[in-house]
């Protein structure tokens with residue numbers, strides 16, 4: 503079948519976006535893996551499926567699939583690209599949109615300057631909500647790996663994140679530690695692994711080895727997870743500028759049950775068609 507798509511990126515985290523608002527599009531694990539493949543397919547970190555919804559007061563539903571084909575609960579950079587997509591493709595004339603995701607309804611706003619602000623909801627720190635297997639909730643946890651024990655914070659932004667502090671993201675052992683953290687048995691649904699270097703109380707460098715996709719140039723929920731972890735540790739204060747390899751994201755959080763706000767770019771790269 504011929505599949506029309508739009509290639510997009512938000513701070514270098516890239517997506518294949520499918521318009522399934524007029525008719526459902528059902529893709530198998532294998533088809534998503536093929537589309538995401540950077541050599542045999544289009545290439546992307548995640549595939550986003552934009553659907554209509556009958557839920558009152560909600561404008562759209564959007565589903566997120568990692569490059570390994572697995573469907574996941576939330577995607578921050580994807581949420582921004584979703585807004586750019588539905589506005590630029592004329593699917594809505596609104597610039598403030600409510601969208602249903604697998605982890606709940608989030609509100610997004612396309613700003614005058616073209617950046618998008620996403621209300622990601624409140625972070626969740628209780629182990630059961632992450633999910634993370636731990637004796638009790640703590641600000642940091644000792645995580646035994648094959649060759650060493652590391653210290654991580656654990657938080658859910660709708661999807662699970664483990665964040666570790668590093669002295670320098672450029673020399674951090676992302677390639678070796680990332681996969682070990684991603685599939686650590688204490689994270690029953692696997693986990694996104696963040697490597698955070700604190701520059702000052704309002705700025706960090708961040709690299710993320712993403713669950714189901716490997717290292718990406720940016721991770722929106724990962725930026726939120728790192729920022730709130732740093733605030734919980736007392737090393738960061740809102741707002742926080744997050745420097746990723748693909749661009750800058752700004753995170754705001756007032757603590758407690760207040761929502762995390764993420765602001766960043768979202769661009770359409772090209773439209774295309776692929777035979778799958």
Ligand SMILES: N[C@H](CCC[C@H](N)C(=O)O)C(=O)O
Pocket residue numbers: 515547548566568574575576577578579580661662694712713714715718720721722723724
């Ligand atoms: N790999 C993530 C999904 C995509 C998140 C990321 N691309 C973002 O911008 O938040 C997970 O398995 O939870």
